Amino acid sequence: MRTGRSSGLVVLLEILRLDVLQPLAQLLGIVGTENTGLAGLEYSQEETLGGDDGHRRLVKDALGEPISLIETDRAEEGEDITLTVDAAIQERVEAVLGEVGMTYQPAGATAVVMDPRSGAILAMANWPRVDGNNPDGAPNYARQNRAIQFNYEPGSTFKAFTVASALEDDLIEPETMLDVPFEIKVADRTIGEAHEDGNGPLTVSQILARSSNVGTVMVGMRLGATRFDRWVRRFGFSKPTGIELPGEQRGIVLDADEYSGSTLGNMSIGQGLSVTPLQMAAGFTAIANGGVKREPYIVAGDRKPGRRVLSRRTAAEVSKMLEGVLAAGGTAPEAQVPGYTLAGKTGTAEKAENGTYSETDFVASFIGFAPARNPRLLVSVMVDEPRGDYYGGTVAAPAFERIMEFALPYLKIPPE
Numbered sequence: 343m344r345t346g347r348s349s350g351l352v353v354l355l356e357i358l359r360l361d362v363l364q365p366l367a368q369l370l371g372i373v374g375t376e377n378t379g380l381a382g383l384e385y386s387q388e389e390t391l392g393g394d395d396g397h398r399r400l401v402k403d404a405l406g407e408p409i410s411l412i413e414t415d416r417a418e419e420g421e422d423i424t425l426t427v428d429a430a431i432q433e434r435v436e437a438v439l440g441e442v443g444m445t446y447q448p449a450g451a452t453a454v455v456m457d458p459r460s461g462a463i464l465a466m467a468n469w470p471r472v473d474g475n476n477p478d479g480a481p482n483y484a485r486q487n488r489a490i491q492f493n494y495e496p497g498s499t500f501k502a503f504t505v506a507s508a509l510e511d512d513l514i515e516p517e518t519m520l521d522v523p524f525e526i527k528v529a530d531r532t533i534g535e536a537h538e539d540g541n542g543p544l545t546v547s548q549i550l551a552r553s554s555n556v557g558t559v560m561v562g563m564r565l566g567a568t569r570f571d572r573w574v575r576r577f578g579f580s581k582p583t584g585i586e587l588p589g590e591q592r593g594i595v596l597d598a599d600e601y602s603g604s605t606l607g608n609m610s611i612g613q614g615l616s617v618t619p620l621q622m623a624a625g626f627t628a629i630a631n632g633g634v635k636r637e638p639y640i641v642a643g644d645r646k647p648g649r650r651v652l653s654r655r656t657a658a659e660v661s662k663m664l665e666g667v668l669a670a671g672g673t674a675p676e677a678q679v680p681g682y683t684l685a686g687k688t689g690t691a692e693k694a695e696n697g698t699y700s701e702t703d704f705v706a707s708f709i710g711f712a713p714a715r716n717p718r719l720l721v722s723v724m725v726d727e728p729r730g731d732y733y734g735g736t737v738a739a740p741a742f743e744r745i746m747e748f749a750l751p752y753l754k755i756p757p758e
Contacts, residue, residue, distance in 0.1 A: 366432070367382070367472040367485075368382065368468045368472060368485060368486065368487040368488075369382055369383065369427075369466050369468075369487060369587070369640075370382050370383050370384060381485075381588070381589075382487070382587065382588070383423070383425075383586070383587065383640075383641075386586055386587055386588045387423055387586065387641070390421050390423060391421070391423065399411075399412045400412075423641055423642075424641070424642035424643070425640055425641060425642060426462040426463050426464065426639065426640050426641070426642050427463065427464065427465060427466070427640065428455075428464045428465065430752060431455055431464045431465045431745075431748070431749050431752065432464075432465040432466075432467065434465075434744075434745060434748045434749065435453050435455060435465040435467040435745055436467045436471070438453070438741050438744045438745055439451050439452075439453055439467050439468070439469040439741070440469060440471070441741075441744075442469065442723075442725055442728075442737070442741050443469045443470060445730075446725065446728035446729055446730055446731065446737055447728075447729045447730075448469075448725045448726050448727050448728045448729065449726045449727040450468065450469060450470065450484070450486075450488055450492070450726045450727075451468070451469040451488070451723070451724065451725045451726065452466075452467065452468045452469070452487075452488035452489045452492065452619050452723075452724050453465070453466075453467050453489075453721065453722065453723045453724070453741065453745065454466050454489050454619060454620060454623045454638075454721070454722045455719065455720070455721050455745060455749065456623060456627070456638055456719075456720050457718065457719065457720070458626070458627040458630035458631045458636060458711055458717050458718070458719075458720040459631055459636070459717075459718065460636060460645055461624070461627065461636035461637050461638045461639050461645065461646065461648075462638075462639060462640075462642075462645070463585070463638055463639065463640040464719075464749075466487075466489050466640070468484075468486070468487060468488050468489065470484045471484075472484050472485055487587065487589070488619065488724070488726070489618070489619045489620045490582075490583075490585065490587055490589065490590040490591065490618055490619075490620050491589050491590070491591050491618070492591070492618060492619065492724070492726070493591050493593055493594065493616040493617070493618060494616060494617065494618075494619075494691065494693075494705045494724070494726070495612060495613050495614070495615065495616055495617075495691045495692075495693070495694060495705070496612040496615075496617050496622055496689055496691060496705075496707065497611070497612040497613065497689040497690055497691025497692075497705065497707070497734070498553045498555075498611065498612055498673075498687065498688055498689045498690060498691070498734065499612060499622060499687045499688070499689035499707050499708070499709050499734070500609075500611065500612030500615075500617075500622075500689070501550060501553065501558045501610070501611060501612060501687065502550065502626070502629060502660060502663075502664060502687050503573065503574070503577050503625060504558055504561055504562050504565070504570075504610045504611075505546060505549070505550050505558070505561055505660060505663065506573075506628075506629060506652055506656055506657075506660045507565055507569070507570065507573035508561045508562075508564055508565055509546075509656045509659055509660065510573075510652055510653060510656045511565065511569060513561075513564045513565065514546050514561060514564065515546070516545065516546055516547045516659050516662070516663060517545050517546070517547065518545065518546045519543055519544070519545055520543075520544055520545075520546070520549065520557055520560055520561075521542075521543055522540070522541045522542060522543075522544050522549065522554055522556050522557040522560065523541060523556060524541045524556070525556060526556045526559050526560065526607070528559060528563075528603065528604045528606070528607030528608075529602065529603025529604040529607070530603060530604055531604040531607060531608070533555055533556060533559055533607055533608075533611070534555065534556070535554065535555055535556055536553070536555060536690065537552055537553060537554070537673065539552055539671070540552050540553065540554035540555065540556065540557065541554065541556060541557075544557055546561065546663070547662075547663045547666060548666070548671075549561070550660075550663045550664070550666070550667070550687075551663060551664075551666030551667050551669070551671060551672045551673070552671065552672065552673065553667075553673045553687075553688060555611050558610050558611050559607045559610050559611060561610065562606055562607065562609070562610025562611075563606065563607070563610070565606075565610075566606070567598045567601050567605070567606050568598050570598075570606060570609065570610070571595075571597065571598035571601075574595055574609070574615070575595070576651055577625040577628065577635070577651060578621060578624055578625055578635065578637075579593055579595050579615065579617055579621055579625070580592060580593055580594075580595035583618075583620055583621060583624050583637055583638050584637055584646070585620065585637075585638045585639060585640060586639065586640055586641045586644060587640065590618070590620075591618050593615070593616045593617040593618055593621055594615060594616040595615045595616075596609075596614070596615065612689065612691060613691060613692070613699075619707075619722055619724045620638055620722075622707075622709055622722060622724075623638065623709060623720060623722040624636070624637060624638050626709050626711065626720060626722070627720060628651040628652055628657065629652070629657050629660050629661055629664070629711075630657075630661065630685075630711040630717035630720055631648070631657070631717065632654045632657050632658070633650055633651060633652035633653055633654050633656060633657040634648040634649065634650050634651070635648060635649050635650075635651045636648050661685050661711075661714055661715075661717075662685075662714075664685035664686055664687055664710070664714070665683060665684070665685045665714050667685070667686055667687055667688060667710075668684050668685070668686060668710070673688040673733075673734070673735045674686065674688050674708065674734070674735040674739040676735075676739070676740070676743075677708070677710075677735075677739040677740060677742060677743040678743065679712065679743060679746050679747045679750060680757075681757030682712050682713050682746070682750055682757050682758065683712070683713055683714040683715065683758065684710055684711075684712045684713075684714055684746065685710055685711055685712070685714035685717075686708055686709055686710020686711065686739070686742065687708070687709055687710065688707070688708055688733070688734035688735045688738070688739060689705070689706070689707035689708065689709075689734045689738075690704055690705075690706055690707075690732060690733045690734045690735075691704060691705045691707075692704055693705060693727070703727045704727065704728070704732035705724060705725070705726055705727070706724075706725045706728050706732050706733060706734045706736075706737035706738045707722070707723060707724045707725065707734050707738050708722075708723050708734050708735070708738035708739040708741070708742045709721070709722045709723075709742075710742055710746075712746055712750060712755075713750075713755065713756075713757070713758045715758060716758060718753070718755050719746065719749055719750060719753065719755065721742050721745050721746055721749075723738040723739075723741045723742050723745075724738065725737050725738050725741075
């Protein structure tokens, strides 16, 4: 005898409207005809939600007629699970991604909202939406939870980690001045600038704010392959975050002894390695949380201990630099929320295609946190193959802004 499943996932999100519950299909998952979880939290939490089967023994007389039914093992109902998801923030994120989908018609998009102090996931949304009552009616790529299952080259959002690593190893200071040429040759690859003001005499702070490719490569070359590889893994790349969701990807990161001549140059600017959106968000918690990295979790009570990755001083220095991204001269100056100081990084990455990089398909992204000096909210937005425009500063940063402008006052986070 199969027990009834707990309705805990729905009960604890019952304040969400029905039209929001359906887009949560990639997160909550589905239950099969045999009443067992097949995807999402329904699958990963099956042992808790599904309960235990019971057994009954039917006794018949000599003529084969049933005379008694004995319950040998009593069935147990499944238990409820409390999620960290906030209904109102989830609804807002779903709406913002819907606007992005309508405007840019991308192949897909995802956004994650989390508390960088704890790692609690407050929202995790995907576009296109999927009807949870009819998941087979959606194509495979739409049923994917891109936050944990989409591998992509992050591009310029990764530059924050390159700079943070060199700062922590005392190879640079925020005001270290570099004479940045318009292009740099690394082995067989010539790396140039994507922005007109990314060269000339620049401080490291300006290099990050203006997203200078060449300047960041120069910083990465100071680290060298061995130290750079150590830092990439210290920030959590190449392994799953451990969130309580099935099918999480680990990304792809070469070992240092596998680097070619141009690998370090490529990886310094977020190309030549792949990550997931959730890995990137988790990595940014080390910057937002005073150097202590928090692992994301979505089942309440599963909070994991933090791990110090950076010194408090380095985290504060990088955070200050990231404020410049949203200031005049940065790559996302229009992303503002009145009363709040924001910090973040844009990313515009060419997609790998047949051993080279596409000239038409890009991933636009933005990761940031607020308030910049006392972060309590972190938002990551990734848009895959947007059309019409493809820059992180114009596609993903406005979505970040619209989520923040709702969530900050909603959570009663004071302006600063």
